[in-house]
Amino acid sequence: MQKYNFNTISDMCVKCGKCKPNCTIFKISGDEVRSPRGFLDLLGAYNRGELELDKNAKDIFESCFLCTNCVSECPNSLATDTMIENVRRDIADKFGIAWFKRAFFWLLRHRKIMDMAASMGYVFQSCGFKVANGEMKPRFSIPMMKKERLLPTASKKSFMNSHPEFIDNGGSKTVGIFIGCMGNYAYTSIGEGLLKICKAVKLNAHLMKEQSCCAAPAYFTGDFATVEVLAKKNIAYFEEMLTSVDAIIVPEATCSGMLKVDYEHFFANDKQWQERAKNVAKRIFLATQYFEKETNLGEILARIGANLDKQTITYHDPCHAKKMQGVWKEPRALLSKIYNIKEMSDNVSCCGFGGVTMQSEKYHLSRAAGVSRASSIIATEASSVSAECSACKMQLNNALHLKASDMRCLNPIELIAKVL
Incomplete structure (x- = not known):
């Protein structure tokens, strides 16, 4: 550490x-x-x-x-x-760390138990929430679940458990998919979109089912013991996987930022693990970054876009994409072929997610930042907003709901998959 x-x-x-x-x-x-x-x-x-x-x-x-x-x-x-x-x-x-955070971080260390907990959450979510259209509102207030909040529903089956580990699309290259916890258990359409794109560009997909949580929630909260366990497990697993896959793609800015940047920071005083983290980071990419630079997806979308009556969307840059990894042109380059993009007047503002503590114990601050960002989004009069981050997606959808807007945030992977 x-x-x-x-x-x-x-x-x-x-x-x-x-x-x-x-x-x-x-x-x-x-x-x-x-x-x-x-x-x-x-x-x-x-x-x-x-x-x-x-x-x-x-x-x-x-x-x-x-x-x-x-x-x-x-x-x-x-x-x-x-x-x-x-x-x-x-x-x-x-x-110390609040009991509900400790319980959450413990689940993040144990994938199989997390799978069971998520399945139970799907079965019983209507008991504690009002569920409609893939979103839910709490019936009562507890940490992270204020009654005003709009949250994603749990999926009946996780993304990784819904598919075989290896999917052969007849390609000469194979990518490993690091899906992220929210994409695995709630926003499963992101993973489904990834598979649809991989098929379109003839990339074989490996779901890397032994992957662990990236550890970002624990890192931002100060639970470094959990970070060390998960980071070392992921680095060792990535080293093994990168002998058989050409790259690892991540459709989540926070996860990608943790894997590519923060692992190196975390192991600042452990040069051996830091060097291992730096080596695997060279072959980890945000999904849009990889698709735009390494595949013919742009050409495919250009052909489709030539016959489309393009809708207008706006784009929110996740902090961990643009500022940490320098990725902001790539999603726009892909999306602009099938959508008209109207930029917000302020493209540096954070959505206000801020991590587990901000979402639970300091929700009033998160709410204020989110509502401010939602105002900028609504002012574009776009049909939807896109962000390559499920934390941003959850936060912005809640903020748009609080502003009584029907607009919703979608990952660029979801928007691209819609037209394929």
């Missing part, structure tokens, strides 16, 4: 303030303490023993959305997000 000297980053901050205008939490709170340079000042004070890690400090450090806007805007690209992820480990060690 990594252990950072927070002063190293804190002392490099020149207090220029360029990070503040696009900081998600600062735009909501207007509080200098809850701005990137405020966070860094406090982290330096904590490292020097001048700040006690009390409940007030805990509240402040847990209010960051980890959107990485500050890293993008900073002239020195200071890793404020990584520093906050690390102090959350200290917070978890001191204050």
